[in-house]
Amino acid sequence: MKRLFCVLATCAVLFVAMSASAQEWKPPTSMKKLPNGLTVVVSEDHSAPTFGICISYGIGFRLEPEGRTGFAHLFEHMMFEGTPNSPKGIFDRVIESGGGATNGDTRYDYTEYIETAPVSALDPILWLEADRLKTLDFSTKNLENQRNVVEEEVRVNVMNQPYGLFFAIDLPGKAFDTYPNAHNFYGDFKDLDAAKIEDVQKFYEQYYAPNNAVLAIVGDVKPSEVYEKVEKYFAGIPSRPTPPRPAVEEKPQTAERREKETDKLARVPALAIGYRMPPPRTATALAGAVAGELLQNGQASRLYQALVKEKQVALSVDGGVNWPLGNPFEYNGPTLMTSFIVYPPNVTEDQVLAAYDATVNELATKGPSQQDLERVVTKMRSDLYAQLEIPITRASALSHAVLFTGSFDEVFSIPDELTKVTPEQVREFTAKYLVSTNRTIINRVPAPASPDAGKSGGAQ
Amino acid sequence: MRLLKLVAIFALFASCAFAQKQAPLPKELPPYGPEKTLEAPAVKIAKLDNGLTVWLVSKPGFPKLSYAVAVRGGFAADPNDRPGISELLSNTIDQGTKSRKARKIAEEFQGAGGDLSAAAYRDNIEVSTTVLADKAEAAIAVLADVLQNATFPDNEVALAKKNLADSLQQQEADPSFLASRAVAKVLFGTDPYHVISPTQESVAASTSADLRKIYAQRFRPDEAVFIAVGDFQNEKMMGFVKANFGSWKAPTESPIAETARFNPAPTHAVFLVERAGSVQTTIEFAAAGPLRSDPDYESAVVANAIYGGTFGSRLTLNIREDKGYTYSPFTTLNSFRAAGDFISHADVRNAVTGATYNEMTYEMNRMVTTSPTADELNQAKRFLVGIQAIRSQSRASVAGQLADLWVKNLPPEEIGIYGKKIAATTPDDVDAAAKKYFPASHAAIIAVGEGKVVREALAPFGIQIQPAP
Numbered sequence: 059m060k061r062l063f064c065v066l067a068t069c070a071v072l073f074v075a076m077s078a079s080a081q082e083w084k085p086p087t088s089m090k091k092l093p094n095g096l097t098v099v100v101s102e103d104h105s106a107p108t109f110g111i112c113i114s115y116g117i118g119f120r121l122e123p124e125g126r127t128g129f130a131h132l133f134e135h136m137m138f139e140g141t142p143n144s145p146k147g148i149f150d151r152v153i154e155s156g157g158g159a160t161n162g163d164t165r166y167d168y169t170e171y172i173e174t175a176p177v178s179a180l181d182p183i184l185w186l187e188a189d190r191l192k193t194l195d196f197s198t199k200n201l202e203n204q205r206n207v208v209e210e211e212v213r214v215n216v217m218n219q220p221y222g223l224f225f226a227i228d229l230p231g232k233a234f235d236t237y238p239n240a241h242n243f244y245g246d247f248k249d250l251d252a253a254k255i256e257d258v259q260k261f262y263e264q265y266y267a268p269n270n271a272v273l274a275i276v277g278d279v280k281p282s283e284v285y286e287k288v289e290k291y292f293a294g295i296p297s298r299p300t301p302p303r304p305a306v307e308e309k310p311q312t313a314e315r316r317e318k319e320t321d322k323l324a325r326v327p328a329l330a331i332g333y334r335m336p337p338p339r340t341a342t343a344l345a346g347a348v349a350g351e352l353l354q355n356g357q358a359s360r361l362y363q364a365l366v367k368e369k370q371v372a373l374s375v376d377g378g379v380n381w382p383l384g385n386p387f388e389y390n391g392p393t394l395m396t397s398f399i400v401y402p403p404n405v406t407e408d409q410v411l412a413a414y415d416a417t418v419n420e421l422a423t424k425g426p427s428q429q430d431l432e433r434v435v436t437k438m439r440s441d442l443y444a445q446l447e448i449p450i451t452r453a454s455a456l457s458h459a460v461l462f463t464g465s466f467d468e469v470f471s472i473p474d475e476l477t478k479v480t481p482e483q484v485r486e487f488t489a490k491y492l493v494s495t496n497r498t499i500i501n502r503v504p505a506p507a508s509p510d511a512g513k514s515g516g517a518q
Numbered sequence: 519m520r521l522l523k524l525v526a527i528f529a530l531f532a533s534c535a536f537a538q539k540q541a542p543l544p545k546e547l548p549p550y551g552p553e554k555t556l557e558a559p560a561v562k563i564a565k566l567d568n569g570l571t572v573w574l575v576s577k578p579g580f581p582k583l584s585y586a587v588a589v590r591g592g593f594a595a596d597p598n599d600r601p602g603i604s605e606l607l608s609n610t611i612d613q614g615t616k617s618r619k620a621r622k623i624a625e626e627f628q629g630a631g632g633d634l635s636a637a638a639y640r641d642n643i644e645v646s647t648t649v650l651a652d653k654a655e656a657a658i659a660v661l662a663d664v665l666q667n668a669t670f671p672d673n674e675v676a677l678a679k680k681n682l683a684d685s686l687q688q689q690e691a692d693p694s695f696l697a698s699r700a701v702a703k704v705l706f707g708t709d710p711y712h713v714i715s716p717t718q719e720s721v722a723a724s725t726s727a728d729l730r731k732i733y734a735q736r737f738r739p740d741e742a743v744f745i746a747v748g749d750f751q752n753e754k755m756m757g758f759v760k761a762n763f764g765s766w767k768a769p770t771e772s773p774i775a776e777t778a779r780f781n782p783a784p785t786h787a788v789f790l791v792e793r794a795g796s797v798q799t800t801i802e803f804a805a806a807g808p809l810r811s812d813p814d815y816e817s818a819v820v821a822n823a824i825y826g827g828t829f830g831s832r833l834t835l836n837i838r839e840d841k842g843y844t845y846s847p848f849t850t851l852n853s854f855r856a857a858g859d860f861i862s863h864a865d866v867r868n869a870v871t872g873a874t875y876n877e878m879t880y881e882m883n884r885m886v887t888t889s890p891t892a893d894e895l896n897q898a899k900r901f902l903v904g905i906q907a908i909r910s911q912s913r914a915s916v917a918g919q920l921a922d923l924w925v926k927n928l929p930p931e932e933i934g935i936y937g938k939k940i941a942a943t944t945p946d947d948v949d950a951a952a953k954k955y956f957p958a959s960h961a962a963i964i965a966v967g968e969g970k971v972v973r974e975a976l977a978p979f980g981i982q983i984q985p986a987p
Contacts, residue, residue, distance in 0.1 A: 083581050143544050150828070158901075176908075182547055210867060278554070440631025443581060449911060
């Protein structure tokens with residue numbers, strides 16, 4: 059993320075949910091591919107004189123080279139540092155004085171660049187996005203500057219924070235066995251420090267090609283005008299070969315994995331639990347999304363009710379499938395259903411787990427009632443609408459869907475599909491996937507602070 | 519709300535500006551297109567016989583709606599021996615009513631596609647939810663029940679107290695929380711506005727009876743606003759409101775007293791919060807700010823934008839884009855009903871603590887000595903007006919903005935007037951606001967970090983360093 063609010067705030071923003079038959083709502087949306095391979099999606103929303111744009115590239119943490127941990131994210135920062143045509147500072151200045159805001163996010167399977175602004179800024183923003191897809195200002199000074207900024211980002215979000223995002227960084231590190239899925243996505247400082255400007259340039263040339271990008275625009279626009287403008291600014295950018303996608307699959311997990319960590323900043327212990335999930339865009343994955351919501355989203359969820367309210371062995375339960383860096387529908391490789399549980403110091407790890415397992419086992423045995431299922435699906439549908447309400451988040455969803463599947467249909471069809479999930483499918487999913495041999499647990503407990511506490515912090 | 523977060527993020531970076539030495543714009547860069555005016559939301563205003571203020575914004579075309587109810591009285595109204603009890607109240611208001619248990623309340627909101635959010639602020643408590651439009655009637659019924667018939671069951675309050683006590687302990691590790699709490703104490707001393715959270719003692723002392731008493735005092739129709747924004751027809755919604763809130767009775771006792779205006783005038787010194795193991799120092803410059811209703815509010819907003827509000831602002835260009843000291847500096851004007859503050863925040867690695875203090879002091883003072891350039895002013899104003907349009911995209915955001923206006927005793931039309939006032943701000947206005955609010959000598963500096971690091975880094979500046987209150 060270019061800016062702090064990132065990791066947690068944005069993943070929450072990108073939470074998808076779904077719709078159903080009661081109230082179909084599907085705004086006019088269309089798609090076109092330019093000869094250079096750039097895919098363009100346009101969706102209309104005339105409720106305010108504004109628009110949102112998201113351009114996603116098919117490069118994320120999963121594909122960054124070994125020995126270059128954190129590179130995809132560091133590179134994202136470099137995309138804001140200017141080009142030969144548009145020196146450092148121009149980009150932010152033009153967008154902000156156009157009344158808009160800009161940001162970037164790096165995730166496992168994509169890197170996205172987003173802007174939102176009044177429609178009067180559409181032309182200059184398209185020009186700026188096209189300009190930084192032609193070339194960048196590959197200067198050592200910019201790299202040095204952004205390396206410092208990224209290292210501050212890691213300090214503020216990880217090293218200086220209680221829990222240090224261990225449920226998002228350390229947990230996949232223990233749950234997965236291969237580099238693409240297991241490495242620290244923020245990057246080891248030694249790798250960040252070793253990055254050279256030639257590496258930045260090579261990375262750009264490999265992955266930042268129009269044929270590896272999907273541009274989505276949502277707002278108070280006419281599709282024909284948008285296509286015309288995008289062609290005007292982007293058509294001249296040549297397509298380039300991109301590296302073949304490496305294998306990212308994992309061998310199946312066969313035994314439970316348990317770890318213990320100490321935390322010199324936290325005052326209260328916490329658990330992270332991660333179960334490996336089925337491949338995306340399958341009936342099982344859909345049932346998994348519902349199970350995740352049923353178990354751990356909000357005060358009505360079963361884990362909240364059991365752990366926080368009834369047995370009183372936890373202070374909070376957060377989590378879900380592909381949480382916290384995405385939603386249950388936007389992943390393109392191995393991912394986890396994660397639970398992050400903060401628990402009182404006078405309760406033991408075993409007590410928390412016993413209550414947790416009892417709740418999961420009940421779902422695995424009895425499944426949800428039809429009534430429970432309908433309520434949860436209604437909530438998921440409502441949350442999906444929430445994502446479609448705002449132009450910039452709708453643009454993100456459309457752009458990711460096209461990047462992963464070649465079509466935006468799932469953005470509007472998942473809602474209906476969810477209403478078809480049966481209690482038995484949820485039960486079956488739970489019985490098969492939410493089992494101890496398929497999970498990894500990290501127990502993170504407070505340790506007394508000491509002067510060299512910076513070394514602990516977690517995600518190193 | 520997840521979405522609000524995004525809107526809030528963009529709002530934080532509220533403004534823009536450029537320092538000197540601007541590079542010329544690229545020749546090929548196309549100009550901005552013609553501006554389209556943002557229509558201010560049409561707010562239907564009504565008052566029920568029991569005194570409940572009703573503001574409705576009908577916005578068809580998208581199948582969701584947001585409800586927000588604000589009541590007067592928040593942290594600043596908490597009893598002296600129960601500071602922060604408003605938070606315990608907002609944590610327990612949905613934990614049972616005369617006819618519903620906590621779990622049923624949560625499930626009914628879930629079944630409407632929403633969550634209930636209840637939050638305590640300095641001047642008010644706000645209860646809100648965003649649901650599917652076809653569940654509007656079911657949702658308003660539970661909402662009304664929570665607002666009129668909460669029972670604060672002993673067992674739920676006992677659990678909430680325990681969890682709040684543990685959460686407070688957890689917050690003691692959070693540098694941003696430690697900074698905010700110290701800022702409030704330094705700026706407001708013993709004034710009611712110094713309270714931003716409960717204490718272990720106040721949580722331990724609080725009882726269900728306390729909560730019921732405060733609930734009865736504050737949750738009354740004549741001191742509350744009901745707001746709905748989204749896919750409904752006004753007439754039908756008024757019917758729902760009357761059916762669900764019409765029999766709500768105001769108590770005979772008088773409402774909570776008005777908070778007296780307070781102008782912070784903190785000592786210009788460093789207030790240190792020692793946090794062992796910190797790899798960064800969290801620095802906040804904190805000073806007085808305007809009220810939302812003050813005539814120079816918008817000028818101060820523009821000045822703040824130029825100073826530190828955006829990626830293109832003076833402070834961000836300096837300590838992030840030039841020097842790489844920090845990831846996400848931010849500056850903010852918080853206005854309450856009877857006070858305002860200005861806060862400039864940065865988390866920086868230990869080694870640049872002194873250098874950052876120096877640059878923040880410099881940039882605040884530069885606001886006083888150096889008028890904005892025409893470009894800086896123009897960019898800041900355009901940014902703020904544009905962001906206002908972006909904030910109008912979300913129904914929940916519009917409901918929240920309206921609730922905020924009501925809490926500050928302002929009419930709903932202000933939501934549309936704000937942009938016009940921003941656009942009319944002159945260089946002289948910005949200079950006057952900068953002279954009033956930005957001199958670094960008017961600010962207290964709160965530093966959260968390793969004590970030794972902070973003391974050694976700031977000693978050369980000769981500024982007094984003392985433990986935070």
